[in-house]
Amino acid sequence: MKAAFLFLTLTVLPGVTVAQSAPASLAEKLGYARDAKLLIVHADDLGMTHAVNAASIKGLESGLVNSASMMVPCPWFPEIADYARNHPDADLGLHLTLTSERVYVRWGPVASREKVSSLMDAAGYFFHDWSAGTRINPQEAELEIRAQIERAYAMGLHPTHLDSHQYRLIATGKDLFEAALRVAHDYQLPLFVTRDWFAEHPYLESSLTPRDIVVDHTVTIEPTVPAEKWAEFYARALRSLQPGVTEFVIHLALDSEEMRAATRERDTWGAAWRQRDFDFFTGAEFHRLLQEQNIKLITWRELARAAAKSE
Amino acid sequence: MKAAFLFLTLTVLPGVTVAQSAPASLAEKLGYARDAKLLIVHADDLGMTHAVNAASIKGLESGLVNSASMMVPCPWFPEIADYARNHPDADLGLHLTLTSERVYVRWGPVASREKVSSLMDAAGYFFHDWSAGTRINPQEAELEIRAQIERAYAMGLHPTHLDSHQYRLIATGKDLFEAALRVAHDYQLPLFVTRDWFAEHPYLESSLTPRDIVVDHTVTIEPTVPAEKWAEFYARALRSLQPGVTEFVIHLALDSEEMRAATRERDTWGAAWRQRDFDFFTGAEFHRLLQEQNIKLITWRELARAAAKSE
Secondary structure (H helix, E strand, O other): OOOOEEEEEEEEEOOEEEEEEEEOOHHHHOOOOOOOEEEEEEEEEEOOOHHHHHHHHHHHHHOOOOEEEEOOOOOOHHHHHHHHHHOOOOOEEEEEOOOOOOOOOOOOOOOOHHHHHHHEOOOOOEOOOOOOOOOOOHHHHHHHHHHHHHHHHHOOOOOOOEEEHHHHHHHOOHHHHHHHHHHHHHHOOOEOOEHHHOOOOHHHHHHOOOOOOOEOEEEOOOOOOOHHHHHHHHHHHHHOOOOEEEEEEEOOOOOOHHHHHHOOOOOOOOHHHHHHHHHHHOOHHHHHHHHHOOEEEOOHHHHHHHHHHHO | OOOOEEEEEEEEEOOEEEEEEEEOOHHHHOOOOOOOEEEEEEEEEEOOOHHHHHHHHHHHHHOOOOEEEEOOOOOOHHHHHHHHHHOOOOOEEEEEOOOOOOOOOOOOOOOOHHHHHHHEOOOOOEOOOOOOOOOOOHHHHHHHHHHHHHHHHHOOOOOOOEEEHHHHHHHOOHHHHHHHHHHHHHHOOOEOOEHHHOOOOHHHHHHOOOOOOOEOEEEOOOOOOOHHHHHHHHHHHHHOOOOEEEEEEEOOOOOOHHHHHHOOOOOOOOHHHHHHHHHHHOOHHHHHHHHHOOEEEOOHHHHHHHHHHHO
């Protein structure tokens, strides 16, 4: 890899200019100014249900949601795979999945089950949750995420990036993160990592290589935000957006009978939550704020291309 | 096994009675007269989608649909399993599944995939369809249906019977049928077979043992019936119901957005089809016809109990 440097000409005193070199920021690699505000509006969980697919497709077609990732083990993955094949320009990645967090609709491994037994509960689904006692074998996790990627390719897809459902591959420990990174390198796909996570998980920064893309910031809404403050939360996030590349991680679905049934055991990331995300990110206020704040939308495809060019 | 005989007293001439013995019919084993008209109103495909579950539960709770079977590999199986655990008296069996016939929502094996590779397409789902060229390994099919039953038990279920999604285990050949029968015997669960199928598939009759329950007749609506003739088809079937035990194989769902999306590639057994079944079998006309024709509803649980008693 060639290091990417940008020569900055700084005027320090009238009449005296000093040429300095600084590593090119991600924004600069993309051809923007260092202080440009660049945003990926990224819908997660495609394939989980029809209501997620329908809302996410509407979001993508609005132009205001410009990237998304798909859960290969989920029942409606074939529907979104069909969309992806028919919309090769859509910025669609794979949302690598090791958990099945709902109660009434569930999914399990794509890999041969006997080889990934540490990932499954007694019935053969991915665990609802991972507790301190859950012993996930990182080799099995790697085998499983490779199987998910292989299924996507077998179905004719060309994913633009990888990310991790519920951040399990990011936040659980070095072994799982390095497994994910190894897979990302093997498939030459960028893996969503942001420096916002470095302080909490120091192994991220130490495991990353210079070729990896590191998004500057991420924003995602949390259960502490009451429903009536939804738009306010996002508006504030947009008004205070930092220079550089930020990924908004959002969760779209229609608040339909199917989605209510699928998420009825708890409200967090449930049907109404996802409808609120859909309403905001396909709405006029979001569009207006993007313009007002001079925020440019960018995709994972552009990031990957810029990173490849700078190598 | 003790042969079950019923001693019939036939009056052949006034004042002269002759005691004759004839094998007890299924109706008689159940404690009904030989010419009683007994009906299982059986909803298939539970677990396939939320709309199927919601309609089937409504059907079961109407009392007019009195039996059903669940597809273990399907995404919404956990929802119907939860219902089954909370309604232990419901007559719920397992709808053994080896195909994934839809396009936009799909499922695959419960068994470890490497061990059932003859059942899967290149992406790892069950085949959409089986053609003459599809080489299903019967040992693999047996392994898979055992895995489906084991998952059901692991989830706390006590299925009352087994049957075969799309009749694949019945109509594909002797090897698959004998695999299904072996599994049924091992788990001491009745497997749905009717003598209506004997002529077309002679191996059924020759493979069955005296302990197996054989339903006298079955009725299921076919794509040749136009939508507006739906109620007429069923009314005629009820008016011409033969003595003995008949199973109506029906397919319930609500014609919801989810179900329309799940079945949009073709109308057969689609959302509107299933809504029509739901409307008829939960409606007043069906109830009236049952009374008018003196038809009694019976369940697989009753059949299994009667068969066990007669052994």
